[in-house]
Amino acid sequence: MVSQHGLKLAARLITSHFGDLVGKVCECLLRRGTLSLLEIIRFTELSSSQVKNSILVLIQHSCVQAFSIPRPVASGAEIRTVTQYMALFDNILHRLRFSKFLSIVQTDLGLQCRNLLEGLLQHGRLTFEQLAEREVSKKQFEGSTSSQDSLRVEFDRLVHARYVERCPKPEPFVSPPVEDKLTSARKRGANLVNIGTDEVLESKTSDRISDVPGGHKRKHEALEIDKETEAVIVESGVLWRVNFEKFVQCLKKKACVANARLRLGLDAGIILEAMIESNTTQGNKNSVQSSLENIIEAVRGKPGGISMTLEHVRVILEKLGSSLSSEESGVLYEIDLKAIIRICQTDEVEALVLKKYGEVAYRIFRFLAKQAVVQETDHISDVTLIEKKITQGILVKLWKDDYLEMKKAIAQGSGQTQHFLWSVNWDELWEHILDDMYHAALNLSQKISHILEQEQEALQDKAKRQRLQKGRLTLEFSLLKLDDALMLFHDF
């Protein structure tokens, strides 16, 4: 379930990108869950055409998924197929990270591919023809040229690297058992939002949804750029969209590599990156597996990797927490990426505790974060060598702010003594931190808009405008950084 501030942030993003009407419709779907067109009209009190247009915009940008389900009409006797609309929370939030997606593609495939991707990000679903047309006219405007053929080659690369994928059928049909799940989910509460992307919908219902032309979407490994695919690309009417899942994977990899580099040095970053690139596991996205030979080969192909000895690579793999398994193909190294993400999450929370509550609280929190069982106040004070009263005060403060969990225990002896036992409840803490992060991101984006307005008002005052611009850049950079942290807790 998405937190209240998560919903507010998503609604705000849509409003600022597409205007108030689309924002209102999207917020209605985010808050109330899956709805039919008539229900949206009733709840938003907008006209039918306004709602329809808004829905079209949202579907075009993969922010809403439409699907058909059979539903009994009023009397209960007759069953009719009704189209339902569901907001895709994750996809909406991806709008925060378009600049990151563009930079990934530019680094990997070059500027031309980046420009093509930009077209898809700006316009949502497009056919290759539309995309090429847009690109050609843009080039003409800039005074350069670009042929359809060269664009197709670049587009092939985007498809081949899975940055772009074919759109599934716009309105898949969901048969009754799934309808039950969906309607019961709606009954559970108006605030319950189906946060899964359309991938969730597709995977849950993959064998129920009939005739999905984009059905090969989940078989990327089988996707080969052969003549047939090329033909599909240029085929008129075939819609393409950005494959968000691929970008999430790329960003996850980047986060893990950055953490390894920070924690264990440059070489660890190179080795982990090499290992991820030579990964042989397909299904499990939380771990990577590769043989030492393949890792070495990938390491050697990287700047700074050529000089690394076999022993050095082995030692670093061990430091990275790898495990060894023996497969038919030989001995394989395996690294749990989830464990690295967990370190990143803990680092983020610890940094927050340090800044918000100070060094002593940071030491106490770090101690508790490492414990598997509850700890008593006196013991915490003894092992950290922090005075008992101070320890007690900090523990209570962290508990009040939901960073810690507290339990009371009564010891029966000559009299009754009460003991306070403390621990970190990670699940609750993650939820609470994530909600605060959504709130902070919401505030940052509101502040950015506010400064933009002030910049407009200060057109005549150059010095003030420059000061505002500088401030806005700081905020935009902070929002990008905060979004990295958001992904740690929500997407990875």
Next chain:
Amino acid sequence: MAEKSAGKRVLPQKRSRAESEKDRPPGLNENEKSIYMLIKSREGMGISQPDIRSAISLDIRTLNKVLDSLQTKQFIKMVNSARNKRAKIYMDFHCQPSSELSGGHWFTDGHFDEALVGAVRHSCLTLIKTLGVVTVDDLISSINKRNIVVGGVTRAQIDDILQSLKVDGVVDELRSSGIGDFSRVPVGKVCYKIVADKKQPLVGAMASIPCGVCPRITECTPDGIISPDTCVYYQNWLGF
């Protein structure tokens, strides 16, 4: 004496008649004698009033009277426990409170000496960083040679500091291999070293923006009295 090492026991130990007679102080009635003997047997650990009651069944009024009388006659004294400030502990008048009662080796005049902890911790860290690999003996002799702490440090104090540094993830406890960094420490001896990958605390995304550490975040709403548009924390942060 056997009783001395079992100072923590609540119940008095059985004594031989002769010994008991010899230790029995003059001028005390039966109740006073038995309670005094119990308190005396606890030596520097002392005993609380509820513990006396559970060992010798007496009604509370009589017990309090006996305790007052023993204090007046200067057979016993009442001391405070550093661990539990509300607990009143009775002890033989001539005994010194044990370190557990007085709070241990970090307590000065019944108070936790933060400055002392800070000074010893800092010295240990500096020495470990300078020497690379150290043993407890190295730390004791170096700190005492430099007269960093008035009266010198004890092994127990150094043990405490090393334990807290381990808990903080700042130092590692290892056994010397006798080679490389460990060459000056005999093989197999326990020694300490700064954690290899000890990094500076990360500057987190939330920690680096005003909202992340804002005390008013729960009251802050887009159109409220406290809102990002009017936020003073941002004004200060951005230097507007």
